[in-house]
Amino acid sequence: MVDTIRAFIDTIAGGNFLGDLFSDPLGMVLPFYIQLSRLVLPFLALLIVGRCALSLMRSRSEPETWAWLGLGDGVRLPINHWENIIGRSGSADIVLPLPEISRNHAALIREESASWRLIDIAHKNNLMVNDEPVEDSCALTDGDVISVAGNELVLAEITPEEDEKQRACRTIPGKQIRPSRTLAWLSAFMIILAGELALSQRGEYGLAILLGFFWLLILMWFSWFFFRSIRRTGFEIETLAFFLSALGLAVIASGAPAEMYRQNIAITLGLLGFFVLSWILRDMGRIRVLRWPAAAAALLALGYVLLFGESIFGARNWITVFGYSLQLSELVKILFIFAGAASLDRLFARRNLYAFIALSAAIVGALALMSDFGTAFIFFAVYLVIAYLRSGDLATISLSLAGAAFAVLLVLTVKPYVAERFATWGHAWEFAATGGYQQTRAMSVIASGGFFGLGGGEGWLKHVAAADTDLVFAFVCEEWGLIIAALTLVALIVIALFAVRSAFNARSSYYVIAACATAALLLFQTTLNVGGSLDLLPLTGVTFPFVSNGGTSMIASWCLLAFLKAADTRQNASFAIRLPRRRRKRGVTADE
Secondary structure, three states, X not given: OHHHHHHHHHHHHOOOHHHHHHHOHHHHHHHHHHHHHHHHHHHHHHHHHHHHHHHHHHOOOOOOOOEEEEEXXXXXXXEOOOEEEEEOOOOOOEEOOOOOOOOOOEEEEEOOOXXXXXXXXOOXXXXXXXXXXXXXXXXXXXXXXXXXXXXXXXXXXXXXXXXXXXXXXXXXXXXXXXXXXXXXXXXXXXXXXXXXXXXXXXXXXXXXXXXXHHHHHHHHHHHHHHHHHOOOOOOHHHHHHHHHHHHHHHHHHHHOHHHHHHHHHHHHHHHHHHHHHHHHHOOHHHHHHHHXXXXXXXXXXXXXXXXXXXXXXXXXXXXXXXXXEEOHHHHHHHHHHHHHOOOHHHHOOHHHHHHHHHHHHHHHHHHHHOOOHHHHHHXXXXXXXXXXXXXXXXXXXXXXXXXXXXXXXXXXXXXXHHHHHOXXXXXXXXXXOOOOHHHHHHHHHHHHHOOOOOOOOOOOHHHOOOOOOOOHHHHHHHHHHHHHHHHHHHHHHHHHHHHHHHHOOOOOHHHHHHHHHHHHHXXXXXXXXXXXXXXXXXXXXXXXXXXXXOHHHHHHHHHHHHHHHHOOOOOOOOOOOOOEEEXXXXXXXXXX
């Protein structure tokens, strides 16, 4: 910090400042601007990430009561979820600790039409509604009597007064830490960053850089005003995504400024995908219809790449469309989670789990055949999360891990060159001129960048191959300092932690599984990227979400946020969650 301030003062005080300013204005302004931005940008980044983190982590767990189950003598059990298990198990949502009731006896599910459905899970022929046996499932209305192994429960909808009182007590995000103020700070961050990089290019790509950041600002504020127009006030996750995307644009402006236009298109398409997927996730009916087509599309996409793909850096996972190279495996991540997550009524059908295991094996196998082992590891990690959340069966997970270990040994035997790729892992400095060239340079520039960096466009690592993709963490460390680079990690960790916290109140197990799988994907992928560049893990060539140069990676990162937003049940927070609308004539609460 002291050295940075001293350099800032020396820039102004050293030599004939005013004379040099008139003779070479750009040459004098640039060092001054870089030194100023080195001090300001870390402070703004801390402010942006800190405000978003405080707002997300301060959110309280506020259960929603959707109906009641009466047990007699005035005793009522609240129904706090859209999907509920009735059984004697302590993990059931509605616990009936009686020996004649199965651990997981029945499922009580709220549908989009605000009606309820009872599903027989135990299949013991002792589940009845209004003295009529339930064959498989049965629609419910207010006042229906449910008999579970002879124990009667009466369904009672909440009254409009109860609903109004409950909503009045819930916390609306954005009141204490206003998102619009955070966006104002983020706008300042982008403007300073754009000016720094435009000046460093000395006019060659300056206009393209300014226009690129200006378009990102337009997208950000348009999104915010759209959210406010539909009465949504939770914008923290999107703000963090725009913060990371701004750093991604900065990396491209410094290392490959000719690709600014392409990355702006990718961000725009990613944001559009985020809105479209959020709209789809608003309705479980749409999800059920599209899950199997999504699985088929994932298999077809990887099959096409396997047959007709191009090989780049040893992995055959690219195709070219209208002159643009696309990595379809990035988009398959969205389809995989969309098809892999399941609602409560599907969790107890073993055939659905077996179908998901088969889908996972096919995708991971295809990626292995393409030699894209880094992405295959990511898919396998996400598979483990989804499989465990769907089954809760450690035996299934253990069997999967054993199968994966066998597959790795088989690959190393059949393709010995794969083992040679990882020969430098942990020994990068011993192979500094060959296999460890990238990692050793990455570690060196992290040290040279210090806490505040050298300034945008002033780094050296951009001359090393894959610096703006595989080594992007070191790239950010060198030019903008360890503080900002660490905050990129903090931003993703905060997003993941909030996803896990939101899962406890998510309205469907589908949203729980999808949000946790997305959080695991983002963290695992980031760990592989950062660990690989620092020689803590093998260098696998996977991207850093939002920050690495790559159009399909950017699109996938934005689309994945929709799964996180769908699990956010804070009042008026998420576009993926419908707002309540009162149908006063009928005296019930419906959804928008």
